[in-house]
Amino acid sequence: MREVLSHSLPTTIVFLLIAGVLMLAFGGYLGVVSDWASGAMVRAQTWLATRYTAVQDFLAAPRDVAALRQRNAELEAEVAALRAQLIELSERASQVEVLASLVNYSRARPESRYIAADVIGRDPSPFLHYVIINRGSNDGLRRGMPVITDQGLVGRIDAVIADAARVQLITDPRSAINVQLQRSDIQAMLVGSETGTLTLEMIPQDAPVEIGELILTSGLGGNYPANLVVGHVINIRKREADLFQQASVQAAVDFSRLSIVLVITNFRPVEIAPLIPTRTP
Numbered sequence: 001m002r003e004v005l006s007h008s009l010p011t012t013i014v015f016l017l018i019a020g021v022l023m024l025a026f027g028g029y030l031g032v033v034s035d036w037a038s039g040a041m042v043r044a045q046t047w048l049a050t051r052y053t054a055v056q057d058f059l060a061a062p063r064d065v066a067a068l069r070q071r072n073a074e075l076e077a078e079v080a081a082l083r084a085q086l087i088e089l090s091e092r093a094s095q096v097e098v099l100a101s102l103v104n105y106s107r108a109r110p111e112s113r114y115i116a117a118d119v120i121g122r123d124p125s126p127f128l129h130y131v132i133i134n135r136g137s138n139d140g141l142r143r144g145m146p147v148i149t150d151q152g153l154v155g156r157i158d159a160v161i162a163d164a165a166r167v168q169l170i171t172d173p174r175s176a177i178n179v180q181l182q183r184s185d186i187q188a189m190l191v192g193s194e195t196g197t198l199t200l201e202m203i204p205q206d207a208p209v210e211i212g213e214l215i216l217t218s219g220l221g222g223n224y225p226a227n228l229v230v231g232h233v234i235n236i237r238k239r240e241a242d243l244f245q246q247a248s249v250q251a252a253v254d255f256s257r258l259s260i261v262l263v264i265t266n267f268r269p270v271e272i273a274p275l276i277p278t279r280t281p
Helices: 002-026 031-108
Strands: 114-122 130-133 146-148 153-160 165-169 176-181 187-191 198-204 214-217 229-237 244-251 260-264
Touching: 176 229, 198 229
Parallel strands: none
Antiparallel strands: 114 130, 114 260, 130 165, 146 153, 146 260, 153 165, 176 187, 176 214, 187 198, 198 244, 214 229, 229 244
């Protein structure tokens, strides 16, 4: 009898607990407990999720930093490549613009024949003013041929080899060009200097020279054809004690940005030195 009671008592207690829980549930008494339990579980899950995410981010941070550094390096390389392409395209556009200007210049003056050349070198000496171009005797170039751009006179060929030539700039101290002032038609001599400045000499004292007046080659002396633009007057020096006036000249060509030039190939300089009389002692 005692054994039967010992086996049936736990079962009875379980049934009574179940019945009590069901009665409380049907009576609505378990809502507060259920809400409290649910809230506690949600808070616990939130706390665990937050800590898990923090730990996961901490463990993954080194990989993310390495990935970001690699991506940053890739983007910097792309930016450098794009900048290089932009510079190259800008240079090409500038060259195309210069070539178009030279073509228009040559078409507007069909009486001369031209050959284009790239400037490939400059004389490093501060006392000489030369550039080297990539055309030579194989292209028909000869010593003394004038060199120009669409802006004006650059100089003339001073020495030639098979595939290159040296151009003496008008700013060279040994350069002397017979010129005329466009408005007053006055003849003068344009000379260079060691500093690269241009000076207009041998201007008659009574000549009406004006600042801004355009200067052209006169064709005298046989070294250059006539009517090539040289520059314009920027300053006048006139003293009563002097026989002639002087003037400072701004060259029409920007020699610091010289990249492409035209050589006038059908002009042959004339050497008139043997015809100039010399004084006898």
